[in-house]
Amino acid sequence: MKIGELAARTGVTPRLLRYYEEVGILHPFRSGNGYRTYGEPAVERVLQIRELLEAGFTTEMIREVLPCLADSDQRAISDCPVVADLDGLRHQLGSIERRIDTLQRNRQAIKAYLRAWEDAGA
Structure with a gap:
């Protein structure tokens, strides 16, 4: 292409x-x-x-x-x-893992909110 x-x-x-x-x-x-x-x-x-x-x-x-x-x-x-910059890669890995943790917490919060909303009959 x-x-x-x-x-x-x-x-x-x-x-x-x-x-x-x-x-x-x-x-x-x-x-x-x-x-x-x-x-x-x-x-x-x-x-x-x-x-x-x-x-x-x-x-x-x-x-x-x-x-x-x-x-x-x-x-x-x-x-x-x-890889020449192992410390840089470790830093990036830590950053990615923190972002994943935050996304997982946000996902769980949204799921809980939706369940509560659906259980309330809305």
């Missing part, structure tokens, strides 16, 4: 996709005329990049950890190069 289609499917601008290529976290194929083309896995990769950015990862950290996240069954972890 071309860059415009990838942009449409992921909600990421073509300019940002080109930036991801520039910093080494997205790797398009180049056709004979130099146009960028992307395989189907690029959709998931871009969404993964967005999630990591939203979690507070820098593009440098993403470049280091993406190879480790490539295989969903974790086989690639053993082949993953040592």
Whole structure:
């Protein structure tokens, strides 16, 4: 697929996709005329990049950890190069875990509210 289609499917601008290529976290194929083309896995990769950015990862950290996240069954972890900034990754992990805890508490509160509302016959 071309860059415009990838942009449409992921909600990421073509300019940002080109930036991801520039910093080494997205790797398009180049056709004979130099146009960028992307395989189907690029959709998931871009969404993964967005999630990591939203979690507070820098593009440098993403470049280091993406190879480790490539295989969903974790086989690639053993082949993953040592990440240079382990303290930064630990900090990000702690931040993600705090966000997950907060989301779980919010979910439980909303569920309790909905149950109470439904039990009251509203």
